[in-house]
Amino acid sequence: MSLVELGRYDRNLANILVGRLESEGIPAVAFDQDASIADGSWLLIPVRVMVDADDLEQARRIVGAA
Known part of the structure; x- marks a missing residue:
């Protein structure tokens, strides 16, 4: 398994996309969602999905349709 970046999104959208992808059978992970939470700038840092x-192209189609 080799992880690749699907995209960078705000924290809430990233978690919605992870759920959507997983509901379609594509395992997904949100990286960096807890970055800089201590200084209050977590809303400014994009989360990587x-x-x-092997799932990248299908994931792009699903996200594009959403």
């Missing part, structure tokens, strides 16, 4: 390289 990561998927397996």
Whole structure:
């Protein structure tokens, strides 16, 4: 398994996309969602949504349709 970046999104959208992808059978992970939470800037840092390289094209289609 080789993780690749699907895209960078705000924290809430990233978690919605992870749920949507997983509901379609594509494992996904949100990276960096807890970055800088201590200083209050967590809303400004985009969250990376990561998927397996083999699932990238299908994940792009699902996100594009959403």
